[in-house]
Amino acid sequence: MAQTLLEVEDLHTQFFTSRGVVRAVDGVSFHVDAGETLGVVGESGCGKTMTALSILRLLPDPGKIVSGRIMFRGQDVTKMTDEEIRDFRGNDVAMIFQDPMTSLNPVTKIGSQIEEAMTAHNRFTEKLARGRVIELLKRVRVPAAESRVKDYPHQFSGGMRQRAMIAMGLSNEPSLLIADEPTTALDVTVQAQIIQLMKQLNRELGTAMMLITHNMALVASLCQRVVVMYAGRIVEEGPVDQIFKSPQHPYTWSLLRSVPRVDESRKDRLVSIKGLPPDLSHMPPGCKFHPRCPFVVAGCKVDPEPSLDEVALGQVARCWVLMRNVKEEDVEEAKKSALSKEAAEKLKAPAGGVGGDAGG
Amino acid sequence: MQAAERAPARRAATDPVLVHIKGAYKRFPIGGFGGLAVRAVDGVDLEIRRGETLGLVGESGCGKSTLARLITALMPVTAGSITFDGQDITRLRGGGLRRVRRKMQMIFQDPFASLDPRMTVGDILQEPLDNFHVGSVRERRRRVQELLRLVGLNPNFTNRYPHEFSGGQRQRIGIARALAVNPSFIVCDEAVSALDVSIAAQIINLLQDLQREFNLTYLFIAHDLAVVRHLSDRIAVMYLGKVVETADRNDIYDHPQHPYTKALLSSIPVPDPVVERDRAPILLKGEIPSPVNPPSGCRFHPRCPIARVPGICSEVEPQLEPHGAQDQVAACHFAGQA
Numbered sequence: 001m002a003q004t005l006l007e008v009e010d011l012h013t014q015f016f017t018s019r020g021v022v023r024a025v026d027g028v029s030f031h032v033d034a035g036e037t038l039g040v041v042g043e044s045g046c047g048k049t050m051t052a053l054s055i056l057r058l059l060p061d062p063g064k065i066v067s068g069r070i071m072f073r074g075q076d077v078t079k080m081t082d083e084e085i086r087d088f089r090g091n092d093v094a095m096i097f098q099d100p101m102t103s104l105n106p107v108t109k110i111g112s113q114i115e116e117a118m119t120a121h122n123r124f125t126e127k128l129a130r131g132r133v134i135e136l137l138k139r140v141r142v143p144a145a146e147s148r149v150k151d152y153p154h155q156f157s158g159g160m161r162q163r164a165m166i167a168m169g170l171s172n173e174p175s176l177l178i179a180d181e182p183t184t185a186l187d188v189t190v191q192a193q194i195i196q197l198m199k200q201l202n203r204e205l206g207t208a209m210m211l212i213t214h215n216m217a218l219v220a221s222l223c224q225r226v227v228v229m230y231a232g233r234i235v236e237e238g239p240v241d242q243i244f245k246s247p248q249h250p251y252t253w254s255l256l257r258s259v260p261r262v263d264e265s266r267k268d269r270l271v272s273i274k275g276l277p278p279d280l281s282h283m284p285p286g287c288k289f290h291p292r293c294p295f296v297v298a299g300c301k302v303d304p305e306p307s308l309d310e311v312a313l314g315q316v317a318r319c320w321v322l323m324r325n326v327k328e329e330d331v332e333e334a335k336k337s338a339l340s341k342e343a344a345e346k347l348k349a350p351a352g353g354v355g356g357d358a359g360g
Numbered sequence: 361m362q363a364a365e366r367a368p369a370r371r372a373a374t375d376p377v378l379v380h381i382k383g384a385y386k387r388f389p390i391g392g393f394g395g396l397a398v399r400a401v402d403g404v405d406l407e408i409r410r411g412e413t414l415g416l417v418g419e420s421g422c423g424k425s426t427l428a429r430l431i432t433a434l435m436p437v438t439a440g441s442i443t444f445d446g447q448d449i450t451r452l453r454g455g456g457l458r459r460v461r462r463k464m465q466m467i468f469q470d471p472f473a474s475l476d477p478r479m480t481v482g483d484i485l486q487e488p489l490d491n492f493h494v495g496s497v498r499e500r501r502r503r504v505q506e507l508l509r510l511v512g513l514n515p516n517f518t519n520r521y522p523h524e525f526s527g528g529q530r531q532r533i534g535i536a537r538a539l540a541v542n543p544s545f546i547v548c549d550e551a552v553s554a555l556d557v558s559i560a561a562q563i564i565n566l567l568q569d570l571q572r573e574f575n576l577t578y579l580f581i582a583h584d585l586a587v588v589r590h591l592s593d594r595i596a597v598m599y600l601g602k603v604v605e606t607a608d609r610n611d612i613y614d615h616p617q618h619p620y621t622k623a624l625l626s627s628i629p630v631p632d633p634v635v636e637r638d639r640a641p642i643l644l645k646g647e648i649p650s651p652v653n654p655p656s657g658c659r660f661h662p663r664c665p666i667a668r669v670p671g672i673c674s675e676v677e678p679q680l681e682p683h684g685a686q687d688q689v690a691a692c693h694f695a696g697q698a
Contacts (some may be wrong), residue, residue: 006581043556043557043559044556051366055612061394117549157647159647187419187583188419188422188583188585188624188627188628189419189583189623189627189643189644190623191627192626192627192628192629192641192643193643195629195641196641196643207591212447215558215629216557216631217586217628217629217631217636218629219631220631220632220633220635221629221633221636221639222628223400225590240633241633244633244634254558255557255558256631258557258560258561258585259560259561259586259631260556260564260587260589260590260591261630261631261632262585262586262589262613262625262628262630263613263630263635264589264590264612265613267590268591269565269568270561270564270565271561272558272561272562272563272565272603273558273561276526276528276559277649283407292523295644311538340509340510340512341573342509343506343507343509344510344573344574346506347506347507347510347539347542348502348542348573350575
């Protein structure tokens with residue numbers, strides 16, 4: 001049943017800029033099975049979107065796939081001719097983006113845009129395509145689909161536009177849908193509707209999905225497996241239940257504890273990851289997370305970088321330490337206040353009338 | 361004159377409520393036949409207590425940010441009154457308004473747009489001190505450095521420009537600027553929404569530490585209910601220009617009284633796959649109606665899963681009344697029955 005649909009092997013995507021080579025994707029390997037939902041999480045600039053754009057060969061200039069293989073049903077995407085890749089996009093793999101307003105053409109009717117996505121691939125005749133548009137809009141639960149096909153994007157609300165984008169993505173019945181932050185721009189109640197819709201579509205059509213997001217809650221809600229990325233590489237991967245229950249990489253652990261939960265009644269302090277992600281053109285030696293890691297040991301700061309090793313059944317992590325070896329008191333230390341008490345005391349002293357009414 | 365102005369302020373110091381909002385309205389005329397107007401804030405009663413964090417939530421366009429601008433006197437109200445520390449700020453002008461403004465500051469959503477790109481960080485932080493003639497020039501300079509150290513930035517960065525900093529660092533500068541004149545009340549308008557998760561956690565922790573250290577009162581506005589619940593003592597929910605429910609942070613989650621609150625809370629995913637498997641969100645039908653012409657009666661009735669239409673819900677506007685826990689109010693004819 002678990003038939004592999006997409007297999008990315010040791011992918012390296014780099015940007016050749018005047019400031020140096022930016023290693024956006026630096027040796028990434030993962031796979032997506034038919035019908036499954038894979039979550040790819042990480043912060044901005046960790047390489048999630050660039051991995052997706054590499055798969056579709058839609059990298060912006062001056063980005064290039066330097067090495068690695070992207071196998072889709074036994075065919076290497078990196079070696080496809082322009083014609084083959086056009087056929088591959090949309091037909092086999094479709095992508096939906098974060099902001100549905102900028103990805104829709106504002107001067108073309110919604111219906112025509114979805115129709116165009118179908119006729120461009122010669123899979124449906126114009127007549128067939130036209131009939132399918134309404135069916136597709138109904139499938140993504142756009143109310144009054146018959147009359148709304150004639151609307152322009154600005155007449156649709158944010159949630160409806162994202163539905164239209166999903167309809168367009170599904171129009172050629174791809175076997176893999178890549179969704180890049182599909183609900184980030186939407187209000188919570190609309191986000192809930194879109195999550196529900198994506199769950200239903202995954203069940204009804206069996207379309208595999210690669211969900212790119214920074215929102216761990218979304219991954220918990222939608223995905224079966226999750227890949228955690230940091231600085232262009234995978235730092236942890238495994239089944240969702242396993243990763244959320246027992247994350248082994250300190251970055252995954254911190255990510256999970258840095259977001260408040262709405263169902264939490266206690267006001268526990270959040271774990272905050274100090275500092276910033278590394279500059280992708282000047283990466284630190286050793287583990288790329290070591291400058292920010294609260295559990296760093298000497299070996300982390302020097303090459304070689306830890307490799308992705310199995311830590312539990314189906315779970316791999318790239319770390320010398322692993323969370324199961326971290327002591328409880330070190331965990332508490334990671335939550336401590338970083339406020340400068342000294343500066344606070346000085347600021348509280350009424351310097352020349354600050355705080356009182358004497359100034360003015 | 362001055363004595364008269366001071367007297368109520370002194371009495372107010374014992375008042376546990378710092379900000380009283382009574383029947384506040386804000387309409388933005390959009391012209392057209394019959395004087396159409398966007399009713400951004402449409403009759404809000406709310407109080408913010410000393411030392412607390414009041415969370416204000418609601419979807420885009422519900423009037424949260426407009427309300428924040430009314431409270432900080434950045435915009436005049438169309439009708440109603442807003443009392444800050446015993447003074448009606450809707451009637452203040454000139455010097456009186458300046459004195460009040462020093463006690464209330466704002467932190468904005470976009471750390472890229474809220475700092476002047478042509479000013480150095482030192483100038484940005486010194487500007488409020490200059491405005492209010494705080495201390496001598498030397499004292500101001502020293503204060504700027506302390507402010508930078510306070511928010512976790514290098515005090516020698518005063519000559520750098522905003523573009524040299526990351527989003528999280530810029531938000532720290534925005535916080536330092538707000539703290540420069542020792543305010544007692546800070547409005548955070550989506551202060552962490554634009555930041556990456558690990559950076560947002562840094563800022564959330566910083567805001568909590570500062571509140572404890574400086575005894576600050578916060579109005580924390582956000583659409584992310586998880587963040588709001590984490591930071592707030594009490595939470596107010598807005599829908600289409602009105603507050604529909606207010607309660608303690610735990611009460612509102614454990615037993616929401618208004619069906620909108622209930623739907624809003626149920627729609628937030630939790631970072632836990634085990635909980636997620638059983639979570640059944642209440643999906644609201646339709647979209648938020650236009651604030652130019654809000655629905656009759658209860659303005660939530662066209663989307664409400666328990667509304668009696670036609671009937672009381674589409675005819676009579678419900679008022680905020682005590683329901684559920686102590687200190688909990690909701691504006692719904694069938695509160696608690698969803």
